[in-house]
Amino acid sequence: MLPEVLIAYTTRGGSTAEIAEALGVGLRDRGVMVSVQPMQCVESLQNWTAIILGAPLYIGRFPRDLHRFLAHHREELAGLRSWFFAIGPTENRPKDFDAARQQALRQLASYPWFHPAELRILGGRFDLQHLPFPYSLLRHLPSSAIRKFPSGDIRDWAAIRAWGRDIAGQVKPAA
Numbered sequence: 001m002l003p004e005v006l007i008a009y010t011t012r013g014g015s016t017a018e019i020a021e022a023l024g025v026g027l028r029d030r031g032v033m034v035s036v037q038p039m040q041c042v043e044s045l046q047n048w049t050a051i052i053l054g055a056p057l058y059i060g061r062f063p064r065d066l067h068r069f070l071a072h073h074r075e076e077l078a079g080l081r082s083w084f085f086a087i088g089p090t091e092n093r094p095k096d097f098d099a100a101r102q103q104a105l106r107q108l109a110s111y112p113w114f115h116p117a118e119l120r121i122l123g124g125r126f127d128l129q130h131l132p133f134p135y136s137l138l139r140h141l142p143s144s145a146i147r148k149f150p151s152g153d154i155r156d157w158a159a160i161r162a163w164g165r166d167i168a169g170q171v172k173p174a175a
């Protein structure tokens, strides 16, 4: 069987990687072949029927790896069915999801040729123990505001897998 769907993600603290894997499980549940890879390891998009990209928001922005990926694969992406998920809110408040969507849309506005079938905002994880550099340094400063943020992990695994199954149905309607 040929590879079908590529899930390419970037992560700084690891939570987006786990979401990408769970999404892959949902697609495989429906018989779709999936490869889940960090986007900086992806060289070509030639062999894929569809792609799902995922990235976390940090201070309103996506990591540089995503911007590099979009710029580098512009031509291949333009001809590929795509979906996009942005990770952000770590509390279940609609206003946080709305704000994250606005941030994601602003970031993606630089790539007007990129038309994912869906942009989905998914809840993430905030945990002082998993902060990426340089934020990890801040947790050692007693006066740092970051120490006051509530820890939370609102990743909804059942919903993520269900979305994977839903995408599988669109990629492979008979699946």
Ligand SMILES: Cc1cc2nc3c(=O)[nH]c(=O)nc-3n(C[C@H](O)[C@H](O)[C@H](O)COP(=O)(O)O)c2cc1C
Pocket (backbone or CB within 6 Å): 010, 011, 012, 013, 014, 015, 016, 017, 056, 057, 058, 059, 060, 061, 087, 088, 089, 090, 099, 100, 103, 123, 124, 125, 126, 127, 131, 132, 135
């Ligand atoms: C320093 C910092 C800044 C963040 N800024 C935002 C933000 O602007 N918008 C948002 O929706 N989420 C924000 N988040 C939440 C992250 O997107 C969330 O923790 C996500 O799960 C991180 O993904 P990763 O573990 O794959 O790096 C921020 C988190 C941290 C630690």
